[in-house]
Every structure is written in C-alpha cells, then in structure tokens.
Amino acid sequence: MTRYSLLDLVPVVEGGTVSQALANAADLARHAESVGFQRYWVAEHHGMTGIASAATAVVIAHIAAATSTIRVGSGGIMLPNHAPLTIAEQFGTLDALFPGRIDLGLGRAPGSDQRVARAMRRTLETDANAFPQDVMELQSYFANDGQTGIVATPGAGADVDMWILGSSTFGAQLAAALGLPYAFASHFAPDALDAALAIYRRDFRPSARLAKPHAMAGFNVFAADTDAEAELLASSQQQSFVALRTGNPRQLPPPVAGYRESLGAQGNQILGHVLQCSAVGSPATVARGIAAFVERTGVDEVMVTSAIYDHDARKRSLSITAGVMQDMKIAA
Template identity: 85%
Template sequence: MTRLSFLDLVPVVEGGSVAQALARAADLAAHAERVGFSRYWVAEHHGMTGIASAATAVVIAHVAAATRTIRVGAGGIMLPNHAPLVIAEQFGTLDALYPGRVDLGLGRAPGSDQRVARALRRLLDTDPNAFPQDVMELQSYFAGEAAGGIVATPGAGAKPELWILGSSLYGAQVAAALGLPYAFASHFAPDALDQALDVYRSHFRPSAVLDKPYAMAGFNVFAADTDAEAELLASSQQQSFVALRTGNPRQLPPPVPGYRASLGPQGAAILDHVLSCSAIGSPDTVARGIDAFVRRTGVDEVMVTSAIYDQEARKRSLTLTMEAVRAPVAA
C-alpha cells in the first residue's frame, strides 16, 4: 500500500478565526493519526488572511501535543527567511519535546510577496543560491559541529528528519547532492514533476541518512460518498486558488455548486492545469486517481492535501481516502 501523509495549510474559513483554524488543525491531525496517515505537515506562509500557519514551529508543537504517534513537521520552512541557527533551535526544541516524530522540510521560496519578505528579513540581499550552504549549516548545528564553536541549544544532537522541497529542478538537484529525501509540490505546480523526479533519482548520492532515493509528491484529494458531493467540496479550494492567482487572496469560502463551470472554458482550463495532480470524487474515483499517479511517478509516498470548508467533511475525506488506497483498485 502506498504511504499517505497530509499537508495542511491550516485554512481560515470565511466567518471563522485563526483560533478556530488552529483548533481544527489539531483535531484533523488526531483524526489523520487514527485512520493511518504517516505524517502531518504544515507550511510556512506569511501575510495571507486565509492561512494560519505562519508561525510554523509553534503550530507544529500545537499539532504534536494533540497526537501521539504520527510524524509532524514542516512542509516546509522557507529557509531564506531565517538564520539556520534559529531553525536549529526551534526544531531542536520540537525534537526534544516529541523525539522521533519531527520532520523538517526545507524550501527556498519566500512563502510571501516581496513586501512581506522585506518585513520578515529586513534586507533582501541574501543570495538564493546560498540555499545548499544554509542547509549544510543547519545540518552542522544538529550534528554539534558548527563552525566558530557555536552550539545550538536546543539543537545539537537533535535528529529531525530533513527533507528538501521543490517545485522545480533546483530542489531536486540539492536533495540528490545532499542525499536527502525529496518532496515535490505537484499539488499546485505540476509542470516539472516528472523531470524533477528523474533528476533526483539519477543524480542521487547516498548519505549517512539515506542510502537510496526517497521521493514524495503532493496530490490534491477531495473524497466524498459521491463524485458530485466531492466536486462541490473542491469548489472552496478552487475559489481560493483563483482569488490568489488574480491578486485577491481571501479566507476559504463556502462551496459553490457549479463553480468551475461558471468560470467558462478558459478559467476551467487554468484550474484543470494547475490542479492537474488531483482526485475528486467517490472512493473508487479517488483510488483510481491515486493509483494512476503512483504508477506514473513511482513516488514512495503521496502527500495528500485539500482545503475543505466544513471540518467534518474534511475529516470524512481523509477517512475515505485511506480506505480507498487500502482497497483493491477497481479496473
């Protein structure tokens, strides 16, 4: 059976609050643990009214406290926003609190626009090509071998599972060179998926933490008892995505019947392309979609993601998704 994990952007729904979004994240993580998901990740995004996971390490601690066995972590931390020492201290703390359960996915995108990036970092003169060096500096803090005699406390001796994230070939190259597991953001940036996986696998160098490539890819899943119900649930995320792409980010709206058709052929085609790595429908539809995705990509793990307005429908979607991958795939 393909391993399934879940990426949560901790959406703030229209009419809701950040407090509610964080409570729902803990509830959803506990549910994901019960039904058998391998890991539960949250992502670093800033300056967005519809996403409550900006203080990513704090949210991870909140989620970890509500669960017992599922791996929890960041998918990911945008390393250019932070000094590696700070991340070593944060995730060293998490590892001390929840040993053997913490993942640290690292990306080089800002997770924000330039205005917010400037507010985060004050200066934008950092070199994005320094990302590999920042990753290695972070590794040195965890190993207790940082230059200059600096000891990360907490941090030294911590063993969070490091991942490299990407939506282009760059991250694949970094993950391969450092011998780390690789996660591709195909749930919203599918174009380079196949090529990135090929680059990662063909250039992989075994390391002390990984002797062969291990790849994961993002995949949107909206599962319900019927295809029609799932299409309705998916319309909330579709509305949010269109709003984001048109420069009007918003909180997660309620579902709208017939939303995609209301966009016209051009708008629907944009959604179909950007969200092409998706399965929307009944358990049989979802099972076939995930199976086809795994057969095409050969990924070792699928990172499921979805933003659904109603909390119980979201939990039901996770339950049906896990049941779908455990059942034999219908021809």
C-alpha cells in the same frame, strides 16, 4: 509500500477565526493519525488571511501535543526567511519535546510577496541562491560537528528528519547531492514533476541519513460518497486558487455549486493546469486517480492535501482516502 501523509495549510474559513482554524488542525491531526496517515505537515506562508500556519514551529508544537504517534513537521520552512541557527534551535526544541516525531522540510521560496518578505527579513540581502549553503549550515548545527564554531542549544544532536522541498528541478538536484529525502509540490506546481523525480533518482548520493532515494509528491484529494458531492467540496479550494492567481487572496470560501461552469474557458484552463494532480470524487473515482498517480510517478509517499470548508466533510474525505489507499495496499 507507498506511504500516505497529509499537508494542511490550516485554512481560515470565511466567517471563522484563527483560533478555530488551529483547533480544527489539532482535531484533524488526531483523525489523520487514527486512520493511518504517516505524517502531518504544515507550511510557512505570510500575509495571507486564509492561512493560519505562519508561525510554523509553534503550530507544529500544537499539532504534536495533540497527537501521539504521527510524525509532524514542516512542508515547509522557507529557509531564506530565517537564520539557520534560529531554525536549528526551534526544531531542536521540538525534537526535545517530541523525540523521534519531527520532520523539517526546507524550501527556498519566500512564502509571500516581496513586500512581506522585506517585513519578515528586514532586508532583502538574503540570497535564495545561498539555500544550499544554508541547508548545510543547518545540518552542521544538528550534527554538532564544530564547523560553525557554535553549539546550537537546543539543536545539537537533535534527531530531526530533514527534507528538501521543491517545485522545480533545483530542489531535486540539491536533495540528490546531499542524500536527503525529496518532496515535490505537484499539488499546485505540476509542470516539472517527472523531470525532477528523474533527476533526483538518477543523481542521488547515499548519505549517513538515507541509503537510497525517497521521494514524495503532493496530490489533491477531495473525496465524498458521490462524485457530485466531492465536486462541490472541491469548489472552495478552486475559488481560493483563482483568487490567489488574480492577486486577491482570501479566506477559504464556502462551496459553490456549478463553480467550474461559471468560470468560463480561461478560468477552467487555469484550474485544470494548476490542479492536474488531483482526484475528486467518490471512493472509486479517487482510487483510480491515486493509482494512476502512483503508477506514473513511482513515489514512495503521497502527500495528500485538500482545503475543505466544512470540517466534518474534510475528516470524512481523509477517512475515505485512507480506506482507498489501504484497499490498494498502499499502507503507512
């Protein structure tokens, strides 16, 4: 049965604060848990005024403390920004605090531009091509197999569920080679989705962690009682994408009626391409969109994501999404 999970970028809305965004994230996580979502992930982004999850491990602790059963983790930690030992200690601490509930999704993008990446790392000598070696070093710390000559404390022996994330075929190849679960960022980078999933399944090597491939894919869902209401809710994220793609990232703006019509052909082409893995509409419309996506990809898990300006409307969207998936016998 295909599971359903949630990716939250912890949006800071226009006129809002980081404190409010973090409080909303905890409330949203409790709600997601109550309606059957499998896991709740936050992502590492830096230098963006509209995203409050930069200190990702701290935010994970905040979410995990506000919930009791849902898995909580990263989608993802951008490993080139960090020494593997640091991440082993952070997530070993999280596992000690919330045993059996922590996921560690790993990506190799910077989560920022080069200027912010330099400020994060102090030097750009860190090579994203060293990502596979960094992942294996991190595995070694958790396994406490002696290969590094260092015992991560906390970290050694931690039961952290590691994932490889990707938006190209690179991550699929690595996840397959290491026998790890794989998550594809089709919610904003859909181009290589089918090729990446095919490579992952074809080349997967069973590991002590995973006997067979387990694939997840991101999917935008904006659900409301009517198609028109959902289209209005979706316009906040659409505005954010356009702002980001034009080099002007901003806080999450309020919805604008008729936003897509105001963009013209070029703007609509950008959004239509970037957000093609989406379902926007009433329960019936969302059900058709999710069913088609699952049939196309055969994923084991759908990672739902959506940025909605009004917090209550966002919770309502999650409730509708969960109900739709349960009706489709897509259960956690």
